[in-house]
Amino acid sequence: MDLFWQVAAWQQNKDDDRCRPASKPATARAYRSQIGAGHGRLLAALGIALVGLLIVLPTFASRNAIQDLIFIFYMLALAQYWNLLAGYAGLVSVGQQAFVGLGAYLLFALTIFADMDPILAILLAGAFAGLCAVPTAFVVFRLRGAYFAIGTWVVAEVYRLVLAQFKSLGGGTGTSLPPSVTNSVVGIEWVKTVFDVRTPAARDIVTYWIALALVSGTVFAVYWILRSRRGLALAAIRDSEAAAESVGVDNFRTKFWVYVFAAVGTGMIGALIYLQKARISPDAAFSVLDWTAYVIFIVVIGGIGTIEGPIIGVIVFYLMQTYLSSYGTWYLILLGALAIVIMLFAPKGIWGYVSERWGLVLFPVRRKLNVTEEAK
Amino acid sequence: MAEWINTIIQGILLGGLYALFAAGLSLIFGIMRLVNLAHGDLIVLAAFAILAIAAWLGLDPFLATLFAIPVMFAVGFGLQHVLLNRTLGRDLLPPLLVTFGLSIIIQNGLMEAFSADSQLLRSGEIGTASISLGGGVAFGVLPLITFLSAIAVIMALNLLFYRTELGRAFRATSDDLEIAQVMGIDHKRIFAMAMGIAMIVVTIAALYLGMRANFDPTIGPARLIYAFEAVIIGGLGSLWGTLIGGMIIGLAQTIGAAVNPEWQILAGHVAFLIVLVLRPRGLFPRAFD
Numbered sequence: 001m002d003l004f005w006q007v008a009a010w011q012q013n014k015d016d017d018r019c020r021p022a023s024k025p026a027t028a029r030a031y032r033s034q035i036g037a038g039h040g041r042l043l044a045a046l047g048i049a050l051v052g053l054l055i056v057l058p059t060f061a062s063r064n065a066i067q068d069l070i071f072i073f074y075m076l077a078l079a080q081y082w083n084l085l086a087g088y089a090g091l092v093s094v095g096q097q098a099f100v101g102l103g104a105y106l107l108f109a110l111t112i113f114a115d116m117d118p119i120l121a122i123l124l125a126g127a128f129a130g131l132c133a134v135p136t137a138f139v140v141f142r143l144r145g146a147y148f149a150i151g152t153w154v155v156a157e158v159y160r161l162v163l164a165q166f167k168s169l170g171g172g173t174g175t176s177l178p179p180s181v182t183n184s185v186v187g188i189e190w191v192k193t194v195f196d197v198r199t200p201a202a203r204d205i206v207t208y209w210i211a212l213a214l215v216s217g218t219v220f221a222v223y224w225i226l227r228s229r230r231g232l233a234l235a236a237i238r239d240s241e242a243a244a245e246s247v248g249v250d251n252f253r254t255k256f257w258v259y260v261f262a263a264v265g266t267g268m269i270g271a272l273i274y275l276q277k278a279r280i281s282p283d284a285a286f287s288v289l290d291w292t293a294y295v296i297f298i299v300v301i302g303g304i305g306t307i308e309g310p311i312i313g314v315i316v317f318y319l320m321q322t323y324l325s326s327y328g329t330w331y332l333i334l335l336g337a338l339a340i341v342i343m344l345f346a347p348k349g350i351w352g353y354v355s356e357r358w359g360l361v362l363f364p365v366r367r368k369l370n371v372t373e374e375a376k
Numbered sequence: 377m378a379e380w381i382n383t384i385i386q387g388i389l390l391g392g393l394y395a396l397f398a399a400g401l402s403l404i405f406g407i408m409r410l411v412n413l414a415h416g417d418l419i420v421l422a423a424f425a426i427l428a429i430a431a432w433l434g435l436d437p438f439l440a441t442l443f444a445i446p447v448m449f450a451v452g453f454g455l456q457h458v459l460l461n462r463t464l465g466r467d468l469l470p471p472l473l474v475t476f477g478l479s480i481i482i483q484n485g486l487m488e489a490f491s492a493d494s495q496l497l498r499s500g501e502i503g504t505a506s507i508s509l510g511g512g513v514a515f516g517v518l519p520l521i522t523f524l525s526a527i528a529v530i531m532a533l534n535l536l537f538y539r540t541e542l543g544r545a546f547r548a549t550s551d552d553l554e555i556a557q558v559m560g561i562d563h564k565r566i567f568a569m570a571m572g573i574a575m576i577v578v579t580i581a582a583l584y585l586g587m588r589a590n591f592d593p594t595i596g597p598a599r600l601i602y603a604f605e606a607v608i609i610g611g612l613g614s615l616w617g618t619l620i621g622g623m624i625i626g627l628a629q630t631i632g633a634a635v636n637p638e639w640q641i642l643a644g645h646v647a648f649l650i651v652l653v654l655r656p657r658g659l660f661p662r663a664f665d
Contacts, residue, residue: 090468092472094413138653139652139653142653143608143656145468146471149411149472150413150600150601150604151608153597153601154601154648155649157641158642158649161641161642165638304469329484329487329488330484330488332480332484333481333485333488335480336480339473339477343463344462344474347470
């Protein structure tokens with residue numbers, strides 16, 4: 001695998017490789033692939049400082065700001081998972097709402113019928129979504145490319161229609177979480193006394209921390225995967241499926257695990273979203289607009305195939321949602337048109353433009369090839 | 377017994393409508409490997425076009441369709457020429473995301489222009505007339521006309537493909553785009569023509585969609601899914617296979633609905649998934665892709 005990558009990178013870099021002494025046969029070349037930019041430590045320190053700041057934010061931020069950040073966090077996490085699928089594994093799914101809905105419904109079932117602690121239920125919701133993703137993958141992976149996209153949508157519809165049959169969870173009209181559940185999350189009592197706030201505000205703060213934990217865990221996990229061996233395989237698949245296969249990447253297995261991983265994460269986020277909303281219906285939980293179209297918009301406008309892109313994208317999306325969503329249909333028309341324009345004229349999105357222009361990288365996942373000459 | 381025979385006849389005839397949805401999708405995929413996620417919304421757009429023309433000129437839906445066809449042809453031709461041709465290439469994402477964006481634009485544009493209210497194309501007596509075969513077995517005239525139209529459209533498309541110069545250009549670009557270009561085929565114009573013709577089929581489908589039941593701006597994606605299921609069941613590239621695929625979805629839906637009204641749509645999807653698991657390349661595969 002490494003060899004394939006190194007040969008490919010050498011091909012790309014050979015023009016800039018000015019010190020290549022082609023006429024000196026007495027030297028041997030040593031190839032080393034290196035990952036990361038020069039400011040690794042600084043960036044890591046900044047990242048930790050940012051997360052630390054966000055952890056203590058509820059001590060001084062308003063309740064509105066907390067709620068907005070919860071929204072930003074869960075949309076960003078969803079966008080990271082979709083980006084991992086579409087931007088790296090070549091799996092353009094239009095059916096990720098399936099796992100949002102499945103996770104959300106499992107949370108409702110476990111907390112209402114089994115009195116389970118909601119945080120534990122969120123974790124189990126992820127596991128459940130991952131389990132459902134296994135048979136789903138075996139069906140939709142039979143379809144390629146664009147047909148895969150619609151296939152995932154069909155499966156999401158099947159899950160929606162099946163869950164609408166569960167009368168104990170409200171059938172087609174849905175149901176609500178009783179306050180006894182939403183107020184039972186671990187830590188709410190503690191926040192109430194320490195922050196001196198009422199129950200609803202304390203609930204928001206605890207949800208905020210869960211969302212922060214999930215989103216930073218997501219970004220870190222995606223970063224870690226992309227820097228690992230499996231990430232190298234993913235990058236190879238993204239660049240050329242046939243070439244990746246030819247140097248020993250098991251395309252099916254790699255894609256399969258990415259798909260299941262994204263489902264686990266998406267399921268946990270889905271459970272969190274509906275713990276906060278406290279009201280669920282099949283149409284809302286399996287909404288293609290809310291959980292897939294918006295997410296695609298975030299990734300495309302920010303820059304697909306990068307970790308930084310969705311972060312930029314979610315900020316743009318949040319601003320548009322805040323200032324323009326009151327225009328209703330016109331707002332959605334604008335979102336659709338903007339996505340088309342970006343796709344046609346700037347397919348790498350905002351971050352793609354920025355990083356190309358200024359050579360900026362916040363999450364170094366690309367490998368660079370170092371060629372050193374050694375005397376024989 | 378008669379009830380079940382009725383259900384099965386209804387299912388088969390409903391398959392004609394789904395084959396009409398699917399024929400346009402199959403046509404553009406076959407020629408330019410484009411999967412149009414806005415296909416369902418374009419069907420709904422055509423239905424609203426018929427509605428508006430019928431109201432404006434005071435015509436019945438069939439005549440209004442004759443006026444809507446050139447309009448939709450122009451829409452398809454322009455859309456392909458201005459927008460979709462730019463997205464075609466090796467990369468999968470641009471056509472998918474551009475048509476997905478288009479789908480959202482069409483839905484919300486229709487919402488803005490016509491509101492979210494349900495509409496119906498009033499077809500007069502023909503909409504309710506039925507033919508009785510005795511013994512309680514009967515079927516509607518409108519579903520029969522729909523089914524016959526589907527057969528006529530598929531025959532016409534096959535004639536176009538195999539008997540005309542345009543059809544030859546379609547097949548050439550489909551087989552090998554680069555060689556076709558070398559032979560002097562202007563592929564962009566050919567693609568725009570193909571989309572225009574697909575929109576003619578879409579308009580015919582929209583006529584029967586609008587006369588059969590209520591429609592509103594949001595129902596497009598579900599029509600896309602039915603069309604897609606029919607295409608996959610039939611096997612890529614086979615128009616007659618698409619008709620069989622449509623009939624299988626139609627039958628599954630009506631039989632599912634007869635067992636439990638809530639299972640109608642679900643039964644169609646399940647039938648699709650079963651075929652996908654057992655015969656991943658469809659029942660009558662022709663194209664490789």
